[in-house]
Amino acid sequence: MQRNPDIPTIVKIEKVIDETPTVRTLVFSDEVLSNVLPGQFAMVWIPGINELPMSVMISREKGKAAFTVRKHGFASTELYSLKVGEQLGVRGPYGSSFTIKQGKILLVGGGTGLVPLIRLLTFLKKTDDVTLLIGSKTKNEVFFEKMANQILEHNKHAVIVVTEDGSYGKTGLVTEAMENLFSQIKFDVVYTCGPEKMMHKVVQLASSKNIYVEASIERMMKCGMGICGSCCFGEVLACRDGTVFDGKYLLTNKEFGYTHRNKAGILENY
Amino acid sequence: MKPNISTEVGAIKIERPTMLASGILGISLEVFDRLYKEGAGALVTKSLSKEPWEGYPNPTVVGVKAGYLNAVGLSNPGAPYFAKMISSNKTVPIIVSLVGSIPEDFDFMIKQFENVKILGYELNLSCPHVEKVGLEVGDDPELVHKIVKSVKTQSKVPVIAKVGLGSSDYLETVRVACESGVDAITAINTIRAMAIDVETTRPILSHKIGGLSGSAIKPIAVRCVYEISSQFDIPIIGCGGVSSWEDSIEFILAGASAVQVGSALVDKWVGVFSEINDGISKYMEKKNFSKIKDMIGIAKKP
Numbered sequence: 001m002q003r004n005p006d007i008p009t010i011v012k013i014e015k016v017i018d019e020t021p022t023v024r025t026l027v028f029s030d031e032v033l034s035n036v037l038p039g040q041f042a043m044v045w046i047p048g049i050n051e052l053p054m055s056v057m058i059s060r061e062k063g064k065a066a067f068t069v070r071k072h073g074f075a076s077t078e079l080y081s082l083k084v085g086e087q088l089g090v091r092g093p094y095g096s097s098f099t100i101k102q103g104k105i106l107l108v109g110g111g112t113g114l115v116p117l118i119r120l121l122t123f124l125k126k127t128d129d130v131t132l133l134i135g136s137k138t139k140n141e142v143f144f145e146k147m148a149n150q151i152l153e154h155n156k157h158a159v160i161v162v163t164e165d166g167s168y169g170k171t172g173l174v175t176e177a178m179e180n181l182f183s184q185i186k187f188d189v190v191y192t193c194g195p196e197k198m199m200h201k202v203v204q205l206a207s208s209k210n211i212y213v214e215a216s217i218e219r220m221m222k223c224g225m226g227i228c229g230s231c232c233f234g235e236v237l238a239c240r241d242g243t244v245f246d247g248k249y250l251l252t253n254k255e256f257g258y259t260h261r262n263k264a265g266i267l268e269n270y
Numbered sequence: 271m272k273p274n275i276s277t278e279v280g281a282i283k284i285e286r287p288t289m290l291a292s293g294i295l296g297i298s299l300e301v302f303d304r305l306y307k308e309g310a311g312a313l314v315t316k317s318l319s320k321e322p323w324e325g326y327p328n329p330t331v332v333g334v335k336a337g338y339l340n341a342v343g344l345s346n347p348g349a350p351y352f353a354k355m356i357s358s359n360k361t362v363p364i365i366v367s368l369v370g371s372i373p374e375d376f377d378f379m380i381k382q383f384e385n386v387k388i389l390g391y392e393l394n395l396s397c398p399h400v401e402k403v404g405l406e407v408g409d410d411p412e413l414v415h416k417i418v419k420s421v422k423t424q425s426k427v428p429v430i431a432k433v434g435l436g437s438s439d440y441l442e443t444v445r446v447a448c449e450s451g452v453d454a455i456t457a458i459n460t461i462r463a464m465a466i467d468v469e470t471t472r473p474i475l476s477h478k479i480g481g482l483s484g485s486a487i488k489p490i491a492v493r494c495v496y497e498i499s500s501q502f503d504i505p506i507i508g509c510g511g512v513s514s515w516e517d518s519i520e521f522i523l524a525g526a527s528a529v530q531v532g533s534a535l536v537d538k539w540v541g542v543f544s545e546i547n548d549g550i551s552k553y554m555e556k557k558n559f560s561k562i563k564d565m566i567g568i569a570k571k572p
Contacts, residue, residue, distance in 0.1 A: 006333025006536070010469035043329070047470040051328035075328075087470055091332065223331035225536045227294050228342055229316065235300035240539065264322035265297040265347040 003032065006225060008045045008089025013082055014064070019143035023112065024080050025057055025068045026088075033065035033090060034058075037097030038120035039193075039216045039244040042067075043224040045089030046082070050075035053221040053239070055115040055193075056093060058122055068115050094224045096244045098214050102128055103188030108178055108202045110135040110194025114144050116216050116244075117193055121151045130157040131181065135174025135198065139167035175201040187211050190247075196270055200257030203247040213247035219260055230265065273554035275547055277311070277562040279527045280453040280505040281428045282389050284363055286311035287550065287562055288518065288543045291509050291532035292367040292392060292432065293317065293340075297347065299356050306362045309543030313362060314530065315352065317369035317394040319403075320378055322348035327476040334465050337484025337511070338533050341399040341477035344369055353382035360387060365430070369394040371402045372413075373420035380424045390427045393417065393452075395443060396434025396459035398481045404459075405436035411446045418450035430507065434459030435490070444498050454505040456530065457494045461487055484533040485511045492524050499525020499567050513538065515549020525567035 003009060015027040033042055036056045044067060045051040052075050057066035067088075071080035082088070098120050105128050109117040114134065124130060130152055136142045148159045161169030162177045170177050175198060181187075182205065190206040190213040192199045199215040206213035219231035219238040226240030234253040236242065250256045259267045277287045289312040295301050296316040305313055325345025332339055346352070349368070356364060366388050370376050380391070395414060397404025407413050414431075421429050431447040433440050433455060444455055460481025465474045473479075491510025498506055508521030513534035521529050534542050550562075559565050 004333050004335070006338070007335075008329075008332065008467060008474060010467065045329055045474070047467065047472040050476065051330075089467060089470070089474070222325075222328055222342060222345075223340075225331070226539060227338075227533065227535050228331055228340075229295040229297045229301065230345070232295070232298045232301050235298075235304040237295070237301070261297070263324035264345055265316070266322055266351055 005092055008091050010087050010089055013084055013086050013088065016084055019068065020141050022141070023068060023070045023143055025066050026079070026082060027059050027064055027066040028088065029064050030090065031063050033093060034063050036065070036093040038123055039097040039116045040093040040095050041224070041243065042090045042092035043094070044079065045091070046075065046078050047087060047089060049078045052076065052079060053224060055216070056119065057115045058119050068112050070112050091224060094239055096242055098191055098216070098244050100124070101189040101212065104129045104185060106131045106133070106178070106181065106187045106190045108133045108135070108174055108190065108192040108194070108198070110174060110198050113194030113216070115193070117191060118144055118148060118151070120191060121148060124155070126154050128155055130155050131185070132157070132159045133174050133177055134159065134161045135194065136161065136163050138163055138165045142168055174198060175205065178202060178205060182209060189213070196257055196260070203250050207247045207251060214244050215247065215250060216243045217245065217256070218243065220263060230261065232261065271560065273551050273559060274561045275551055275554070277528050278505070279430070279507055282312070282454070284311035284528065286543070286547050287522070287528040288546050289314055289365070289507065289528055289530045291530035292394065293342065294532040294535060299359060299362070302362045302364060305540060305543065308540045309547050311363065311528065312365055312389060314365045314392055315367050316346045317344050317367040317397065318346050318349040318352050318379060319344065319369050320349060320375050322346065322351065329475055332465065332474050334482070337482055337486035338536065339463055339465050339475060339480045339482055340460065341475045341480030343477065344397060344400050344403070349379035349382045353386050357386050364388045365390050365392050367392045367394050367432070369397060369403045371407065373417050376417055376421045377424050380421065388427060390430060390453070391421065391425055392430040392432050392456055393421060394432055396432050396436065398434060398436070398460055398462040399477055399479060405434055408433055408440070408443050409436040409438040411442055414443055414446045415450045418447050418452050422451040428453040430454040430456050432456035432459060435461050440494065441497060441501065444502060448502050448504050452504070454507060455498055456507040456509050457498055458487070458491045458510045461490065483511070485513060487511050488517060492520055495521055495526050496524040496569065500570055513542070515546045515553060518546050518550055519553055519565070522562065522565045523567070523569040525570065527562070527566055
């Protein structure tokens with residue numbers, strides 16, 4: 001029987017990977033979530049604690065999926081602190097996904113925003129020429145660089161790390177590195193996920209060069225299925241109409257890059 | 271001739287009989303505008319309180335067999351913020367849902383909307399999962415009387431009372447609301463319910479107990495509309511598990527002048543309104559009904 005995506009399915013954490021001092025990947029077996037499209041998310045229930053929307057991370061093992069979480073607030077710290085053998089409830093998958101295009105592809109990610117981009121890499125063709133820009137504040141916060149290179153080993157590719165303090169890779173903001181790349185390479189498509197200010201800049205830059213661009217946005221989410229309204233973003237719902245939107249739409253949405261709603265639904269500035 | 275699907279809920283006139291139910295998607299004017307264009311006849315806001323409420327921690331909404339369970343905790347930005355947000359509204363038919371504990375709460379909130387274009391108010395006397403408001407008010411006839419009386423004095427637009435199944439006889443709440451001058455009744459709200467995950471042995475909702483919505487409660491809601499319609503001369507809005515034109519017609523035959531749609535958005539998304547409207551129109555054509563009024567309550571015929 002097909003499972004009801006809105007009822008939590010219980011999975012058990014099989015492996016915990018420390019990515020950085022504040023980021024961990026929790027691996028579990030689940031056929032449904034192992035096959036989601038890049039950009040789709042699950043509502044992740046930490047029984048008795050809380051429930052969080054999480055982009056579904058890949059596992060290199062068949063039939064497995066993962067969540068990559070940064071300890072930040074109460075709920076994410078609880079999720080981060082779970083150990084092998086502990087249980088989680090998962091609902092979904094929910095939301096839209098990145099449109100798979102071909103050619104010269106640029107992906108720009110920051111922090112755990114890399115999760116859907118890493119999944120996207122596994123959907124690309126071997127003939128694609130792929131550049132992944134990883135933005136980070138400092139060296140010890142960089143993760144997924146090695147994994148990205150492994151996924152792309154049969155592609156013409158470049159994985160470029162940019163740190164704000166220059167402690168690793170290139171120095172500066174990831175969007176500055178993107179501007180440099182634009183002066184050398186004509187990309188066919190740009191995908192981005194990360195802090196909204198960064199994505200806003202990425203979308204503006206790509207759009208100014210008439211390059212098709214998609215971004216996966218994040219908002220306060222409660223139901224995940226398009227009824228509670230918490231994640232409304234202009235006239236669209238992030239959980240249902242998104243989370244992936246194209247740049248042309250995003251630049252018409254006056255909330256993009258500027259405001260998001262808090263738990264009560266009040267608009268706050270980024 | 272094409273049937274006319276406009277309807278009247280007392281003095282509230284709407285172009286189409288399908289409303290967005292309170293609690294669903296109701297926190298921004300842009301979303302209301304979109305749903306109106308998609309075919310909703312009116313948009314009921316999330317229940318607003320005097321001050322902003324964050325609601326309960328997640329999980330707040332989950333699926334169950336044949337429906338959904340929620341204890342969102344009436345999260346809302348508060349009446350003053352909301353009134354300001356929709357103050358530019360000119361075209362969208364909005365019904366403002368209000369929640370409070372005492373008449374003064376409602377008086378305060380109604381003042382916020384004095385210069386805002388709205389169709390009416392819907393008083394939430396039936397939310398089943400927040401203390402001191404909702405059902406706890408609806409279960410107290412004296413309080414219902416005081417609140418409705420006071421709101422009716424303050425409000426320049428029609429006032430609807432949304433009732434649900436609490437610990438007292440809901441028909442008593444309807445009677446008191448009618449005697450206190452309410453203009454219409456919405457029936458019903460979600461029904462107190464819970465779900466426990468057997469694997470982790472934990473209640474799923476953070477609030478543990480919430481409200482059940484969706485197909486599972488539709489026959490109960492139809493029964494309530496039928497009972498209210500049989501006993502009182504008051505316009506009724508049917509709510510509870512409406513997901514198709516057949517469901518909507520069923521509510522209308524039981525005595526409803528309009529219906530509200532909520533949980534069905536999960537499966538059918540924003541297209542649900544036009545799908546229902548078209549279905550109602552085709553049904554009326556087939557059955558030779560020229561207007562909604564001709565169908566209201568006809569299941570009561572001996």
